[in-house]
Amino acid sequence: MTRITSDEIRHLALLCRIAMSDDEVDVMREQMSNILDNIDVLNRVDTGEVEPTGHSVDLVSVMREDEARDSVEIEEMLANAPNRDGDFIRVKAVLE
Amino acid sequence: MDASTPVGLTVHEARSLLDSREVSSEELTRAALDRIGHLEERVRAFVTVTPELAISQAREADRRIAAGDSAPLTGVPMQLKDNMATRGVATTCSSRMLEGFVPPYDATVTRRLYDQAAVLVGKGNLDEFAMGSSTENSAFFPTRNPWDLDRVPGGSSGGPAAAVAASECLYSLGSDTGGSIRQPASLCGVVGLKPTYGLVSRYGLVAFASSLDQIGPITKDVADCALVLNAIAGHDPKDSTSLSVNPPNYTESLGKDLRGLRIGVPTEYFVDGMDPEVERSTRASIALLERLGAEVEETSLPHTSYALAVYYILAPSECSANLARYDGVKYGFSDQDADSMWDALERTRAQGFGPEVKRRVMLGTYALSAGYYDAFYLKAQQVRTIIRKEFQTAFERFDAIVSATSPTTAFRLGEKTADPVQMYLSDVLTLPANIAGIPGISVPSGLSKDGLPIGFQILTAALGEQTMFRIAHAFEQASDWNGQTPQL
Numbered sequence: 143m144t145r146i147t148s149d150e151i152r153h154l155a156l157l158c159r160i161a162m163s164d165d166e167v168d169v170m171r172e173q174m175s176n177i178l179d180n181i182d183v184l185n186r187v188d189t190g191e192v193e194p195t196g197h198s199v200d201l202v203s204v205m206r207e208d209e210a211r212d213s214v215e216i217e218e219m220l221a222n223a224p225n226r227d228g229d230f231i232r233v234k235a236v237l238e
Numbered sequence: 239m240d241a242s243t244p245v246g247l248t249v250h251e252a253r254s255l256l257d258s259r260e261v262s263s264e265e266l267t268r269a270a271l272d273r274i275g276h277l278e279e280r281v282r283a284f285v286t287v288t289p290e291l292a293i294s295q296a297r298e299a300d301r302r303i304a305a306g307d308s309a310p311l312t313g314v315p316m317q318l319k320d321n322m323a324t325r326g327v328a329t330t331c332s333s334r335m336l337e338g339f340v341p342p343y344d345a346t347v348t349r350r351l352y353d354q355a356a357v358l359v360g361k362g363n364l365d366e367f368a369m370g371s372s373t374e375n376s377a378f379f380p381t382r383n384p385w386d387l388d389r390v391p392g393g394s395s396g397g398p399a400a401a402v403a404a405s406e407c408l409y410s411l412g413s414d415t416g417g418s419i420r421q422p423a424s425l426c427g428v429v430g431l432k433p434t435y436g437l438v439s440r441y442g443l444v445a446f447a448s449s450l451d452q453i454g455p456i457t458k459d460v461a462d463c464a465l466v467l468n469a470i471a472g473h474d475p476k477d478s479t480s481l482s483v484n485p486p487n488y489t490e491s492l493g494k495d496l497r498g499l500r501i502g503v504p505t506e507y508f509v510d511g512m513d514p515e516v517e518r519s520t521r522a523s524i525a526l527l528e529r530l531g532a533e534v535e536e537t538s539l540p541h542t543s544y545a546l547a548v549y550y551i552l553a554p555s556e557c558s559a560n561l562a563r564y565d566g567v568k569y570g571f572s573d574q575d576a577d578s579m580w581d582a583l584e585r586t587r588a589q590g591f592g593p594e595v596k597r598r599v600m601l602g603t604y605a606l607s608a609g610y611y612d613a614f615y616l617k618a619q620q621v622r623t624i625i626r627k628e629f630q631t632a633f634e635r636f637d638a639i640v641s642a643t644s645p646t647t648a649f650r651l652g653e654k655t656a657d658p659v660q661m662y663l664s665d666v667l668t669l670p671a672n673i674a675g676i677p678g679i680s681v682p683s684g685l686s687k688d689g690l691p692i693g694f695q696i697l698t699a700a701l702g703e704q705t706m707f708r709i710a711h712a713f714e715q716a717s718d719w720n721g722q723t724p725q726l
Contacts (some may be wrong), residue, residue, distance in 0.1 A: 154604055161584040162588065177597075178604075180547065180550070198435045222570070224566060225574060235578060
């Protein structure tokens with residue numbers, strides 16, 4: 143049943159940028175293995191040369207004129223910033 | 239209707255009382271707020287209640303009505319699922335990640351309802367980021383089913399369905415990625431419609447799975463559903479997946495008979511594990527359509543059983559990309575105690591997201607990662623093509639396809655939380671419509687012996703909403719449901 147290893151779960155968690163305890167890794171490994179077992183039924187479908195569908199409507203890129211428009215006020219936009227410094231957002235050091 | 243409160247009215251009943259000045263929007267709104275105050279302790283359908291905004295909007299609506307300038311939804315108290323942006327009103331997605339987030343803009347659906355001078359009484363609870371089928375994944379609290387408070391309302395739009403069933407508002411908007419409007423509507427005994435993909439703008443809907451998400455009405459009856467869809471449907475330049483169509487007036491599809499309509503009953507939709515009472519009700523509903531003059535025929539949609547697997551690859555994949563934006567930098571929850579940017583990011587997402595959201599982000603990342611992309615994501619997209627074509631072929635023969643909405647009635651709180659796969663099976667009858675992009679509606683069809691609502695699902699071809707309303711309305715008028723409401 144455990145078709146995913148704990149190391150794979152830890153690697154995925156890193157890709158997802160979600161910190162995970164060893165206990166959480168164990169639970170995730172079991173639940174994801176179970177879900178993936180249920181997804182395996184798709185291998186019974188012969189898809190041969192079938193085109194993939196990304197969207198249910200046939201979409202093309204939607205373009206508009208490049209024109210200046212009013213946008214949200216700076217104050218209203220920055221009101222949700224967790225750590226603000228004037229009109230800037232403060233973040234932790236990117237380079238150590 | 240529930241005659242004990244004016245909030246028990248339907249939208250169309252309230253409209254005539256408002257326009258004849260027998261009741262004012264402010265009176266109706268205060269009645270809704272009173273009822274919310276009285277019931278919320280038990281039902282918990284609202285994340286946020288907005289009394290001050292509602293009263294000021296009601297007064298504005300009363301001025302419009304006095305000036306003879308009312309639209310169908312003017313002055314009518316409503317709720318919005320809390321994943322739709324409301325400027326100045328918190329929009330949380332029932333997630334710690336967005337707790338306290340106040341959007342600087344309105345979703346297009348919010349704007350369109352406000353343009354009619356609708357009245358917002360609050361925001362509806364949901365499974366975190368709309369991921370779930372019971373509203374138990376809300377980071378704040380579960381919502382309860384007004385028909386039995388020990389049971390779930392369904393999900394993810396459990397707050398909207400419960401609020402409408404409990405007459406805490408006259409209607410609500412839900413969102414439906416795999417059944418999140420129709421399944422809770424079924425479990426709560428109300429009407430819920432997922433429109434054709436692209437018919438209603440997604441601008442300002444917090445993205446979960448962008449190729450599947452669609453906003454739609456949750457209402458007390460089919461006529462209200464048509465009125466609300468009229469208000470929100472139509473092209474929006476702010477949503478690049480919005481269809482370039484001029485929607486018709488859907489109320490013109492009401493009050494017609496079903497003669498000449500061909501209706502298909504796919505055998506695969508009577509799934510293993512279906513509650514016998516749900517099956518009996520569904521067969522009785524099909525017989526009713528036949529008595530109303532429709533030509534009913536059994537049919538087969540052989541790839542139905544693969545829809546669940548397709549969904550649980552595509553939806554998590556899209557979700558893993560959409561939820562990458564929650565980084566604790568620009569808005570939302572942020573762990574400020576970390577030493578570095580990477581550390582802050584991982585700790586923010588670990589604390590901000592609940593278990594189901596993490597599971598889906600992880601699953602989606604897995605399906606999209608190198609070495610697995612072809613086996614999972616591409617394969618699912620190919621099977622999506624097959625399922626979509628299967629529906630297209632069926633709709634060459636049939637005007638509609640009907641089934642139960644949910645294989646079971648409302649289950650008990652906690653009954654399915656331990657096993658994600660069991661929970662996912664709640665949506666087995668609804669998610670094929672999202673995969674194909676076609677519309678679906680759930681209409682109440684009866685009560686089980688335990689007094690729990692059962693819903694009947696009608697699917698049509700893309701942009702077949704007029705046919706859908708014609709069938710749903712005729713069915714509703716002829717069924718013995720009669721707008722029953724829970725005793726609270």
